[in-house]
Amino acid sequence: MRSKAAVGLLALGLGVLAQEGFPYPEGFRFWTHVKSMEIQRGHPLYEAFGGLHHIYANPQALAGYLSGKRAFPEGSVIVFDLLEARAEGQALVEGPRKLIGVMVKDSRRYPETEGWGYYAFGADGKPLAIDPKACHACHQGAANTDFVFSAFRP
């Protein structure tokens, strides 16, 4: 009986965990490509984000990028798709994925980080443990564009 109860509690715990998390943003490669950048050795963010990244916006986030206000509507999801940057002759080509970062706008759910949830997933699609408050602290640098650093490149 005890072990059954433990399994039950474990299942409940996992259920709660799944509800608190955010699902892998399936299909983001078919969202709109916003812009790209390579972070190179020597850059302050190299350890965390070295490589070639692309930014993708779901339809709500795209509306935010395209609006004059640069305020992102509820439901906006922005993906930071980080790939290895590989040298191939005199060219830089895309290597395997390192991780993806995700920003989600839900003002009721993420009041402590001013409306944005932050998540990350490994190349295998599994969630990575991150501190959303640390993410948001860095994104204060883009406070005047609703904490989003990137701008849509027409």
Next chain:
Amino acid sequence: MRSKAAVGLLALGLGVLAQEGFPYPEGFRFWTHVKSMEIQRGHPLYEAFGGLHHIYANPQALAGYLSGKRAFPEGSVIVFDLLEARAEGQALVEGPRKLIGVMVKDSRRYPETEGWGYYAFGADGKPLAIDPKACHACHQGAANTDFVFSAFRP
């Protein structure tokens, strides 16, 4: 009368020219982003295509990329969006657009280049004079993937 006839012929000529060309692919920045690459100084294609490029596919071309066959359906349009690659600290960032290249699949219209039309437009959106046969000669290197070099990155 003579000048009116000349104007008439000129208008006809321009009409034919417009029909023979291909329009600037408006909205391609909202198509699916396929992959990216930086062509650097010293690369054999640097003079023509140096910089950071992104490849975008319209829905027909995307179906081609995603099909096992790697054969592209009629109406496929692929855009090669070439930007300046700018150094900014220890990062590579997107500079202004240099040009776009366009491949169009229309087997009846482009029999001399095995079904593909090739076009280019300057940063101002105006057509550039190119030799489609020279484009296609280079694309022979991708003959086994319907003359398309890029592959979709999932």
